[in-house]
Amino acid sequence: MTEIGIVGAGAAAAATAYVIDGARPNADVTILEKSRGVCGRAATRRRDEITYDYGANYVKSDDERVVELLTETLDDEGLVDVTEPIWTFTGDGEISEGRDADEHKWTYRAGLTQIAKRLLRETNATIHLETRAETLSRDDDGWQVTDADGKSWGPFDALVLNPPAPQTADLLDDADWDEDVRADLLDAVRDVDYSSVWTALLHYPFEIDRPYYALINTDREHEIGWVAREECKPGHVPDGESLLVVQAGHEWSADNYDEPADRNVAKLTERTAELFDDERLADPDWTDYQGWRYALPEEGVHGGPVQSAEDHDLYCVGDWVAGEGRVHAALRNGLDTGERIVYRV
Structure with a gap:
């Protein structure tokens, strides 16, 4: 054998x-x-009735063989597609419509670990x-x-x-x-070489109304590199609630990786409220976090x-x-x- x-x-x-x-x-x-x-x-976690992907956010349709695997070969029950676009923002917090290059953004109702x-x-x-x-x-x-x-x-x-x-x-x-x-x-x-990512999860008992699924920093001049609305994924967040997945940029993540988690969450919460121009976001009703020291390879x-x-x-x-x-x-x-x-x- x-x-x-x-x-x-x-x-x-x-x-x-x-x-x-x-x-x-x-x-x-x-x-x-x-x-x-x-x-x-x-990776996926669950809390109460909420499911959230706190590492990689989705699988994009950039490879025909992987597309076939997910949509035809494997059981596709519970496979969901995020339809809202991804917008961009700069170091000074200016948000633009940008270009949503990903045709599909797949995850599962039960999360990416599926x-x-x-x-x-x-x-x-x-x-x-x-x-x-x-x-x-x-x-x-x-x-x-x-x-x-x-x-x-x-x-x-x-x-x-x-x-x-x-x-x-x-x-x-x-x-x-x-x-x-x-x-x-x-x-x-x-x-x-690797980029590090320090992630804060911010939950709110109200819905954040925005025309986009996520924002990505294009000039690497902001403390935040990516922030996504988990409620855009069908089955993840109950109606009337919001969960933001806030991933700090590499430089901030590397500099603050070993700092106390509550401090890092507080700082990223503050910067998120500023980016969204919404003071309500400075006070989430619960939070979570995860550090990824080896998150993204810079090259092969x-x-x-x-x-x-x-x-x-x-x-x-x-x-x-x-x-x-x-x-x-x-x-x-x-x-x-x-x-x-x-x-x-």
């Missing part, structure tokens, strides 16, 4: 597992995920949550992974790494395998070392491999990687 190990349960990993299971139903796929849920930064959940539901993969991979090694029997509790997993005929590039680099740093290939891959992975990894690692049955997947910090890019990369594994292993 073919044994496949996957570290991380993000969208790309789920797509990889989906392809492998579909083509090789007898393969045994084991997924080790450090958190309590799947789909990585395409992407990974639905992909994995179609497989026989075994998922171990709250299991943090710590060390990797490879010998004649294949790949082994040791977790933070000292438990060994494997041997695997192929191993897939889905964490963000800096966390993948940590795993590769002392991995026990071919030293030249390891060193080249490690250097390439370390060269991938150099392909040569990644391909060389695949000759040793080690595969890297994710938006940082695709070179675009978008959910559709991660999904497509996972689908493509799954096909290569099926072909080679």
